[in-house]
Amino acid sequence: MDDKPIIDVIVPAYNEEESIHLVVRDIPSDFVRDIIVCNNGSTDNTAQKAESAGAIVVDQPVSGYGNACLKGIEFITNKQIKPDVVVFLDGDYSDYPEQIRELVKPIVINDVDLVIGSRATGNLQRGSMTPQQLFGNWLATSLIRLIYDYTFTDLGPFRAIKWDKLVELDMQDRDYGWTVEMQVKAAKLNYNCTEIPVNYRKRIGKSKVSGTVKGTILAGHKILWTIFKLI
Numbered sequence: 451m452d453d454k455p456i457i458d459v460i461v462p463a464y465n466e467e468e469s470i471h472l473v474v475r476d477i478p479s480d481f482v483r484d485i486i487v488c489n490n491g492s493t494d495n496t497a498q499k500a501e502s503a504g505a506i507v508v509d510q511p512v513s514g515y516g517n518a519c520l521k522g523i524e525f526i527t528n529k530q531i532k533p534d535v536v537v538f539l540d541g542d543y544s545d546y547p548e549q550i551r552e553l554v555k556p557i558v559i560n561d562v563d564l565v566i567g568s569r570a571t572g573n574l575q576r577g578s579m580t581p582q583q584l585f586g587n588w589l590a591t592s593l594i595r596l597i598y599d600y601t602f603t604d605l606g607p608f609r610a611i612k613w614d615k616l617v618e619l620d621m622q623d624r625d626y627g628w629t630v631e632m633q634v635k636a637a638k639l640n641y642n643c644t645e646i647p648v649n650y651r652k653r654i655g656k657s658k659v660s661g662t663v664k665g666t667i668l669a670g671h672k673i674l675w676t677i678f679k680l681i
Contacts, residue, residue, distance in 0.1 A: 453558070455533075455534035455535050455554070455557075455558055456483050456531065456532075456533040456534050456535070457481060457482045457483060457533055457534065457535045457536075457537060457550075457554060457610075458482065458483055458484045458485075458486060458526055458533040458535075458536050458537070459477055459482050459484070459485045459486065459536075459537045459538075459539065459550070460486050460488060460519060460522035460523070460526075460536060460537070460538050461473060461474075461485065461486065461487045461488065461500075461505070461522075461538075461539060461540070461541045462488045462490055462515055462518030462519050462522070462538075462540070462541065463487050463488065463489060463490060463492065463496050463500065463518070463540075463541030464489075464490040464491060464492055464496070464513070464518070464541075465492045465493060465494045465496060465655070466492070466496050466541040466542055466654075466655065467492070467494040467495040467496045467498075467499050468654050468655055469541060469542050469543040469653070469654035469655065470487060470496050470499050470500045470503070470505075470541045471499045471500065471502065471503040472543045472654075473539070473540075473541050473542075473543055473545075473547055474487070474500055474503035474504055474505045475503055475504075476546070476547040476548050477547040477548075477550060478547075478548060478550060478551060479504070481550060481551060481554075482537070482550065483533060484506055484526075484533075485504065485505040485506065486505065486506050486507075486508060486522045486525055486526070487500035487501075487505040487506070487507050487508070487541065488508055488509075488510050488518035488519065488521045488522045489507055489508065489509050489510065489518075490510050490511075490513060490514070490515075490517065490518040491510070491511045491512070491513050496541070497509070500541075506525075508521050508522065508525045509521075512624075513625075514624040514625035515625055515626060515628050516621070516622075516623040516624040516625050516626075516627065516628040516631075517624045517625070519538065519621070519628055520621065520624070523536075523616070523621070526613070532613050533613050534557075534612065534613060535554055535557055535558075535610055535611070535612060535613065536610070536611055536613055536616055537550055537553060537554065537608075537609070537610045538607060538608070538609050538610075538611075539567075539607060539608045539609075540607045540608070540653075542653035542654055542655060542657070543651070543653060543654045544578060544650055544651055544652065544653040544654075545567070545607070545608040545648065545650065546648065546649045546650075546651075549567065549608070549648050549649065550610075552646055552648075553565050553567055553608065553609070553610045553646060553648070554610050555646075556644050556646065557610060557611075557612060560644075561642070562642050562643065562644050563611065563612050563615045563636065563641040563642045563643060564609065564610070564611045564612075564615065564632070564633075564636050564641050564642075564643040564644075565609060565610045565611070565643070565644055565645065565646060566602060566604060566605075566606060566608075566609050566633070566643065566644075566645045566646075567604075567606050567608035567609060567645070567646060567647075567648035568602075568603045568604040568606060568645040568646065568647055568648060569587075569604050569606050569648060569650040570587065570603040570604045571603055571604075571645065571647040572647035572648040572649050572650060573647070573649040573650070574649075574650050575649075575650060575651040575652055577652055578650050578651050578652045578653070579650070580666075582666050582670070586669075586670050586673065587603075587604055587605055589674075590605055590630055590673050590674070590677060591603055591604065591605065593674070593677050594630075594633065594634060594637060594677060597677065597678075597681060598634060598637040598638060599637075600633075600636075600637035600643070602633055602643075602645065603645060604645065605629045605630050605633065605673070606629070606648065606650075607629060608648055609629070609632070611632070615636075615641060618639070619631075619632060619635045619636065619639075621635075623672075623676060625672060626668060626669040626672040626673060627672045627673055627675070627676035630673050630676050630677060631676050631680070634676065634677060634680045635680065638680065
């Protein structure tokens with residue numbers, strides 16, 4: 451891959467007006483082409499804050515994490531010049547956007563297809579992940595190892611993937627199963643995947659998934675269902 455790849459960033463966001471400008475601000479602008487914030491039906495000023503910070507805002511009124519990510523992919527698909535690499539990260543400022551350089555490096559230097567930012571092997575701030583999140587990650591990655599013979603330590607949202615490989619995966623999930631679908635499909639296609647340790651802090655605002663009992667149950671069920679569905 452060229453030493454100066456074209457990199458686009460997709461940030462799904464739902465009611466993240468307190469944090470989205472910080473996320474956009476901390477993404478190294480000299481390193482990426484477009485920062486695409488996918489406004490997932492927010493009822494606050496998420497879109498305005500993102501645009502003011504310098505992001506391109508695309509609207510996806512239909513709720514769902516996967517729906518937001520798919521809208522970002524659709525936007526890139528319609529661009530004349532496609533990126534070499536796409537980075538995904540959340541809009542709640544729990545990830546460290548400045549680590550994008552480290553995340554992309556294995557793709558540029560070692561021709562890796564998919565890089566997962568692993569919170570499990572990185573610096574995890576106390577209280578940034580709930581016990582149910584930690585257990586769910588362990589269970590899901592253990593099942594992927596047992597069923598697909600592929601080792602991951604995390605289903606973290608902070609990840610980078612070659613554009614052509616992302617297109618090949620033909621992503622379909624529209625909500626909680628997005629991250630695990632990407633990893634299971636990559637494992638089945640024997641992609642060259644790796645992980646790097648990333649830092650993770652307490653998010654700004656309340657989580658729409660792990661912050662509620664209903665969200666936690668639905669996310670856990672969808673993740674497990676996706677793992678077995680794709681066998």
